[in-house]
Amino acid sequence: MNARLPLRDPNAPVGAIARACAESPDLKVSFEFFPPKNQKMEEKLWDSIEKLAPLSPDFVSVTYGAGGSTRERTHRTVARMVKETDFAPAAHLTCVDATREEIDEVAREYWNAGVRHIVALRGDPSSGIGEAYTPHPNGYAYANDLTEGLKKIADFEVSVSAYPEQHPESANWSVEIDNLKRKIDAGATRAITQFFFSPDIFWRFQDRVLDAGIDIPIVPGLMLQPNFKGLARMSKMCGVSVPDWYAGLFEGLEDDAITRDMLTATLAAELTAELRDRGVNHFHLYTLNRAEIASAVSRILGLHQRRNVEAVA
């Protein structure tokens, strides 16, 4: 027998994931951007920032090009964020091809510009990902050395990287976890992960982290790259496994950017839902300087509705 369905509360967020997330007051996102290369890219970045601002990210971060190639641009972008937005920006900084003095100077400039959070990284060699890395003879050799150096300069909040599928240069898990521990001992208080596609990969990593007694937040990084060929290439270089069925899902969509965007948002939202269900409350979104997918994922997480409720309260 047919019965009328109960009326929906018009103020409740739409969708099961959004409703559940709106009830998680501690849920957070952070957004990662890269420094723009030219005027057109600059306009696109600031347009994205404007669109994403209402989602009140916990922080935003700006990457540092291989070998320090974007030193000026990263600084300019982060400094403008401090001046013109309510964001708490974090500047990525790497050890590659620079002396300690040069890096210390960059860090001091950040502090003087009002930047209080650094994502401290070793970085990839300027010759490319996968090439042999040689520390600069007068530089910081690895991310733990950089973290220690930053803490001597000022009381920066320092985030570091973590690799749920191991960094390609780590011989085994014990080397990987020991490295993460060294970075924490040097002063890091948060780790942001390399991107991954299966929640199981994150759970297994989190178990290893917990077994090692590590208790800083491990924030999952989610890649929002809708270009499957580019994604597959980058994943291979970084030692990230892409599920077999992903290729089939994107097959034949080379000329259909809209469907690729929709798939990317849906897959990321599904991954966040699975992670959130087991207690993850912070997601770091690699936005690629685009607002649409990051905004969709954050809204499905209920962030937009929650901000509205906070504004009314």
Ligand SMILES: Cc1cc2nc3c(=O)[nH]c(=O)nc-3n(C[C@H](O)[C@H](O)[C@H](O)COP(=O)(O)OP(=O)(O)OC[C@H]3O[C@@H](n4cnc5c(N)ncnc54)[C@H](O)[C@@H]3O)c2cc1C
């Ligand atoms: C969240 C995130 C953000 C990133 N942002 C950027 C960016 O803005 N710019 C950029 O160029 N790259 C960036 N990367 C990429 C990163 O620079 C590369 O993955 C790089 O290869 C490693 O940097 P790391 O800080 O993870 O290195 P580390 O943590 O220093 O470790 C790198 C490798 O060296 C090994 N190792 C550590 N200490 C020693 C030692 N004393 N002797 C021998 N081996 C050692 C570790 O086990 C590991 O295998 C980012 C990565 C992540 C996950």
